[in-house]
Amino acid sequence: MNESGKGLYEKVKNKIEASQEEGTLEKQFGDFWKFACVIKTRQHDLRYLYDDTSREFVDKNRDNLIEMREEFVKNMDAYVEKCINIMRKKNFTVHYAKTNEQAQKIFMEELGDARIIYKSKSNEAKDIGIIDVLKENGISIKETDLGDVLVQLFDYKLPSFQVGPGAHFTEEEIAKKIKEVYGVELEPKAQAIVNYFRSTYRKELLNDVKISLTSANAISAEDGTIVLGENEGNISLITRATDKHIVVCGITKIVPTIFDAILVTKLQSRINNVSFNYISLISGPSNTSDIQGTSVQGMYGAKEVVVILVDDWRTKAVNENLIYADFLKCIGCKSCIYPCTASRAFGNIYASKYGLGATAIIRDYIHNGIEAAVNDGLFLCTGCENCYHWCPVSINCGEILKNMKKEATEKGLAPPYLEQYKEKIFKDKNPFL
Ligand code: SF4
Numbered sequence: 001m002n003e004s005g006k007g008l009y010e011k012v013k014n015k016i017e018a019s020q021e022e023g024t025l026e027k028q029f030g031d032f033w034k035f036a037c038v039i040k041t042r043q044h045d046l047r048y049l050y051d052d053t054s055r056e057f058v059d060k061n062r063d064n065l066i067e068m069r070e071e072f073v074k075n076m077d078a079y080v081e082k083c084i085n086i087m088r089k090k091n092f093t094v095h096y097a098k099t100n101e102q103a104q105k106i107f108m109e110e111l112g113d114a115r116i117i118y119k120s121k122s123n124e125a126k127d128i129g130i131i132d133v134l135k136e137n138g139i140s141i142k143e144t145d146l147g148d149v150l151v152q153l154f155d156y157k158l159p160s161f162q163v164g165p166g167a168h169f170t171e172e173e174i175a176k177k178i179k180e181v182y183g184v185e186l187e188p189k190a191q192a193i194v195n196y197f198r199s200t201y202r203k204e205l206l207n208d209v210k211i212s213l214t215s216a217n218a219i220s221a222e223d224g225t226i227v228l229g230e231n232e233g234n235i236s237l238i239t240r241a242t243d244k245h246i247v248v249c250g251i252t253k254i255v256p257t258i259f260d261a262i263l264v265t266k267l268q269s270r271i272n273n274v275s276f277n278y279i280s281l282i283s284g285p286s287n288t289s290d291i292q293g294t295s296v297q298g299m300y301g302a303k304e305v306v307v308i309l310v311d312d313w314r315t316k317a318v319n320e321n322l323i324y325a326d327f328l329k330c331i332g333c334k335s336c337i338y339p340c341t342a343s344r345a346f347g348n349i350y351a352s353k354y355g356l357g358a359t360a361i362i363r364d365y366i367h368n369g370i371e372a373a374v375n376d377g378l379f380l381c382t383g384c385e386n387c388y389h390w391c392p393v394s395i396n397c398g399e400i401l402k403n404m405k406k407e408a409t410e411k412g413l414a415p416p417y418l419e420q421y422k423e424k425i426f427k428d429k430n431p432f433l
């Protein structure tokens with residue numbers, strides 16, 4: 001891509017106009033998303049399952065969280081080394097990849113001859129480019145979280161929200177799609193749809209998964225435990241009933257202790273108002289010593305757990321104090337998305353292939369540069385800093401985006417009307433004349 005501000009401005013404008021067309025899935029997503037943002041923001045102040053609200057929970061833990069994330073970032077190398085050492089002692093197969101490209105190569109080697117992979121919770125794998133490589137190599141990717149299964153069923157390619165990516169499809173549309181794809185007539189009710197997948201897909205997840213892919217909610221450096229939260233049970237199935245479970249994530253998923261890892265996971269569920277009905281703590285492959293004390297790997301669960309920890313931009317961001325260095329503290333909770341004025345107004349137009357909102361646009365900038373970020377709607381950001389005020393670790397995404405806008409402006413990528421404003425300010429000392 002090598003575009004001017006005018007060209008990129010037109011592209012974003014066209015995407016916004018297309019998203020307003022009645023009867024399209026884009027419009028359906030936008031309407032759903034605005035509603036979801038309001039509801040989710042309000043839910044922060046409700047006492048529902050707990051004695052405290054999510055806002056109170058965050059406030060109570062904020063100082064600890066910030067201290068813990070800052071401690072990790074300051075001593076990142078030491079924590080990574082500690083984590084890898086302990087994981088190897090616990091019979092994990094651990095790889096450290098300096099770059100995304102290295103991680104992709106390692107992943108393909110671990111995959112061997114397998115042509116099919118079952119996955120869940122894999123935003124990190126997308127970030128690291130694993131999903132693109134799997135597609136390029138013709139590997140069949142089977143989603144297992146129902147939301148992702150629906151996205152795959154509808155062949156929906158636009159950015160969607162990572163928590164509930166298929167939530168904008170109606171019961172009628174899903175039933176119709178199932179009839180079209182599988183030839184099965186279902187009552188257009190959520191329960192009937194769930195029953196259908198339980199009676200069909202669940203058997204496959206129990207019997208046929210040879211290789212599964214997940215990320216991690218967090219990994220504890222003190223004991224090398226991988227923490228994975230979910231509510232459907234799909235992660236439990238594909239990480240247990242498999243030969244090989246491959247975990248791919250950035251090194252920033254590491255936290256100092258197991259208590260920190262659980263706190264981070266708990267926070268992710270509280271903020272999104274989803275209940276993690278299952279939290280898995282994976283401390284190594286399946287093992288038994290029941291035959292004369294001989295330790296044998298691969299009893300009922302995964303025979304092998306492979307962990308690929310990826311650095312790529314992370315160490316460089318600290319060492320060179322890059323504009324997104326603060327983003328290393330991110331725990332991926334998505335709290336910054338619901339109150340974001342740009343995200344509420346523009347839904348999946350203010351987004352990248354990594355998801356919705358500021359964090360997804362920052363990721364695109366890190367991997368693909370400033371033009372990609374402008375194309376994602378960088379200049380739709382109003383600078384309101386709601387993201388900063390709602391972030392449990394006080395990352396100021398608004399500030400990062402401000403610096404990105406500065407770079408875009410210097411490279412002539414700002415929308416033309418901003419250039420006119422600038423000229424008027426310099427000439428007339430007033431942008432509105
Ligand atoms: S500063 Fe930008 S990214 Fe942050 S909440 Fe406001 S509009 Fe969204």
Ligand code: SF4
Pocket residue numbers: 329330331332333334335336337359390391392393394395397
């Ligand atoms: S930047 Fe957003 S996703 Fe990351 S920790 Fe802050 S609120 Fe959560």
